[in-house]
Amino acid sequence: MAGLRESILRTSLELFEQKGFHGVTVNQIVAASNTSKGGFYHHFQSKDELLFVIHDTFITYVLKEANAANEIHKSPIKKIQSIIKAFVKVFDLYKPHISVFYQESNYLKPEYEEQIKRKRDAFKQMVFQVIEEGQETGDFRKELPMEITGMAILGMVNWIYKWYTPKGKYTIDEIADVYVDIILHALLTTNVVSEENFQAHMLERPFFTEKK
Amino acid sequence: MAGLRESILRTSLELFEQKGFHGVTVNQIVAASNTSKGGFYHHFQSKDELLFVIHDTFITYVLKEANAANEIHKSPIKKIQSIIKAFVKVFDLYKPHISVFYQESNYLKPEYEEQIKRKRDAFKQMVFQVIEEGQETGDFRKELPMEITGMAILGMVNWIYKWYTPKGKYTIDEIADVYVDIILHALLTTNVVSEENFQAHMLERPFFTEKK
DNA sequence: CAATACAGACCAACCAGTCGGTCTCTCAAA
DNA sequence: TTTGAGAGACCGACTGGTTGGTCTGTATTG
Numbered sequence: 001m002a003g004l005r006e007s008i009l010r011t012s013l014e015l016f017e018q019k020g021f022h023g024v025t026v027n028q029i030v031a032a033s034n035t036s037k038g039g040f041y042h043h044f045q046s047k048d049e050l051l052f053v054i055h056d057t058f059i060t061y062v063l064k065e066a067n068a069a070n071e072i073h074k075s076p077i078k079k080i081q082s083i084i085k086a087f088v089k090v091f092d093l094y095k096p097h098i099s100v101f102y103q104e105s106n107y108l109k110p111e112y113e114e115q116i117k118r119k120r121d122a123f124k125q126m127v128f129q130v131i132e133e134g135q136e137t138g139d140f141r142k143e144l145p146m147e148i149t150g151m152a153i154l155g156m157v158n159w160i161y162k163w164y165t166p167k168g169k170y171t172i173d174e175i176a177d178v179y180v181d182i183i184l185h186a187l188l189t190t191n192v193v194s195e196e197n198f199q200a201h202m203l204e205r206p207f208f209t210e211k212k
Numbered sequence: 213m214a215g216l217r218e219s220i221l222r223t224s225l226e227l228f229e230q231k232g233f234h235g236v237t238v239n240q241i242v243a244a245s246n247t248s249k250g251g252f253y254h255h256f257q258s259k260d261e262l263l264f265v266i267h268d269t270f271i272t273y274v275l276k277e278a279n280a281a282n283e284i285h286k287s288p289i290k291k292i293q294s295i296i297k298a299f300v301k302v303f304d305l306y307k308p309h310i311s312v313f314y315q316e317s318n319y320l321k322p323e324y325e326e327q328i329k330r331k332r333d334a335f336k337q338m339v340f341q342v343i344e345e346g347q348e349t350g351d352f353r354k355e356l357p358m359e360i361t362g363m364a365i366l367g368m369v370n371w372i373y374k375w376y377t378p379k380g381k382y383t384i385d386e387i388a389d390v391y392v393d394i395i396l397h398a399l400l401t402t403n404v405v406s407e408e409n410f411q412a413h414m415l416e417r418p419f420f421t422e423k424k
Numbered sequence: 425c426a427a428t429a430c431a432g433a434c435c436a437a438c439c440a441g442t443c444g445g446t447c448t449c450t451c452a453a454a
Numbered sequence: 455t456t457t458g459a460g461a462g463a464c465c466g467a468c469t470g471g472t473t474g475g476t477c478t479g480t481a482t483t484g
Contacts, residue, residue, distance in 0.1 A: 004430080020318050022234040026474060036431045037475080043429095047474065103315060106232050143420045148382060148390040151375050152368045159367020170360060178360045186394040208355045216463080238440060248465045249441080255463095259440065 005043040008033045012050060017096040021051060021104040051104060052112040058097035059119045062090050066123055076134030080187070081180050081203050083130065084157065088176035091160045098161045127153060131187070140187045153183055177206035217255040220245045224262060229308040233263060233316040263316060264324040270309035271331045274302050278335055288346030292399070293392050293415045295342065296369065300388035303372045310373045339365060343399070352399045365395055389418035 011032040015024040026047055030040050044050045069082035091098060108116065128150045134140035157179065164175070184201070199205065223244040227236040238259055242252050256262045281294035303310060320328065340362045346352035369391065376387070396413070411417065 023319060025472080027472095037433095038431050038477095039429075041475070103318065106315065107235060144393070145382065145386075145390060145420065148387055149394065151371065152391060152394055155371020155374070156364045156368040159363065159371060162367070163363050170357065174357075175360055178357060179364060181356070182361065182364055182398040185398045208357065237438085249467095250443090250465045251463075253441070254465095 004033070004035055004039055008035070008040060008043060008050075009053065013054060013096045013100065016054070016100045016104070021100065021107060048109050048112065051100070051108060052116070054097050055101050055105065055108065055112070055116050056119075058090075058094045058101055059116060059123075061094065062087065063119050063123050065090060066126055070126060070130070075139070076130050076137055077139050077184070077188070077201050078203060079130045080127075080134065080183065083127065084153070084180050084183060085176045085203070087157050088160065088179055089172055091164050092166065092172040095161060095164060098158075102158065102161060124150070124154065134187065138189065141189050144187070149187070156183075174207050177204075177208065181206055181208075216245070216247055216251055220247065220252060220255060220262070221265065225266060225308045225312065228266070228312045228316070233312065233319060260321050260324065263312070263320060264328070266309055267313050267317065267320065267324070267328050268331075270302075270306045270313055271328055271335075273306065274299065275331050275335050277302060278338055282338060282342070287351070288342050288349055289351050289396070289400070289413050290415060291342045292339075292346065292395065295339065296365070296392050296395060297388045297415070299369050300372065300391055301384055303376050304378065304384040307373060307376065310370075314370065314373060336362070336366065346399065350401065353401050356399070361399070368395075386419050389416075389420065393418055393420075 008029065012024070012029045015029060015032060026037065026040060029050075030036055033039075044053075065086040066083050069086040070079055073079045073082055105113075105116070128146055131140060131144075131146050131150055135142045135144075135146070160175070164172070166172075170178075180202075188201075199209070220241065224236070224241045227241060227244060238249065238252060241262075242248055245251075256265075277298040278295050281298040282291055285291045285294055317325075317328070340358055343352060343356075343358050343362055347354045347356075347358070372387070376384070378384075382390075392414075396410075400410075400413075411421070
């Protein structure tokens with residue numbers, strides 16, 4: 001039998017996603033994991049710690065991915081594409097985590113909340129940073145207020161957890177393509193967009209464009 | 213003394229926003245509203261009904277506003293602006309409602325959930341509809357998949373509830389201006405954007421552009 | 425023989441909802 | 455004008471069920 005701890009994490013995640021953190025009792029988790037109260041409390045201090053662990057694994061992963069994406073490229077145009085693509089793809093891997101994360105984050109106990117908040121802020125700052133860079137280099141339109149634009153992007157992507165399903169009409173990569181396209185069209189200065197070499201700025205050719 | 217029912221709604225809303233639906237007991241609501249268990253259950257069948265009422269007043273309002281915005285204009289370009297502006301502004305009026313709505317909507321009892329879902333879907337369909345129209349008239353880029361684009365817009369706006377505060381750096385109208393600008397730049401066909409009469413399509417001049 | 429991993433009966437706290445009762449206001453009969 | 459009956463608004467002690475968490479005991483592993 002594989003690690004009980006992992007098993008508890010997996011099953012509780014499913015349950016939380018369906019019914020919410022408060023809609024699931026420890027007894028239900030225990031039953032679904034084929035274990036007992038003792039088993040559960042051997043691995044977790046409390047139900048709240050379980051919630052924290054779910055939050056933390058996800059946010060840690062996102063932060064790491066985004067950092068990597070950020071470091072690979074130098075130009076802000078490519079940085080933002082890279083970050084967005086990585087960010088969107090995370091929803092394919094961690095959708096249940098993310099759902100629980102955003103639905104129940106204000107039930108986190110203060111001691112846990114602070115740790116999560118720090119990582120979340122780091123991620124946000126990174127996005128802001130890239131936008132600012134792009135405005136300084138002249139790639140992004142300077143008239144857009146950085147904070148509002150940043151939150152628009154974050155919101156757009158984060159909302160994916162509300163509607164994305166792997167069985168849906170579009171794959172996560174296709175969604176990422178469209179999001180990158182939307183954001184670039186919104187951010188890039190008009191002369192960059194209107195030039196026919198818009199494509200030259202793309203990391204990859206988006207799925208919805210034809211090859212000539 | 214003003215209506216107790218309204219008083220309960222107001223105070224419970226504040227409490228829910230701070231601590232979440234499950235973080236607040238009926239006794240706390242009752243205490244904060246200067247009433248009693250009896251008073252509460254005289255006006256509401258259950259705590260769940262209270263949650264429903266909060267959801268419903270908000271979603272009903274949004275739907276009404278969007279419908280109005282949709283009917284005033286004929287061109288898709290103006291329709292989408294109008295809808296987005298109305299939609300964004302709602303966050304100024306109903307932020308607590310919306311926070312509770314999005315955080316706790318999966319705790320709604322089935323009988324309530326259906327009613328809410330119907331109205332929410334109607335709103336979503338309206339946005340999809342306008343995008344499709346715009347693509348047919350040639351104003352919006354046809355290569356963007358309608359569903360993904362629609363969800364991107366909805367996500368962008370909906371996320372406002374996570375960060376907007378009336379005391380913030382930007383007013384709700386300024387945020388609305390930026391969002392309209394971002395979305396139009398993303399949607400409009402390049403020849404429409406690059407034409408210097410981009411401004412001609414705007415319902416109003418955004419706050420961040422200079423008058424000449 | 426430790427030490428770790430798990431089992432499951434048990435408990436104390438909590439919480440939504442109930443229920444018998446009171447207070448006040450209205451309106452019509454006397 | 456007085457009375458009194460009825461209805462709606464509100465009170466608050468109480469309850470029955472649930473839930474997170476504990477504790478003692480047992481199996482297994484090294």
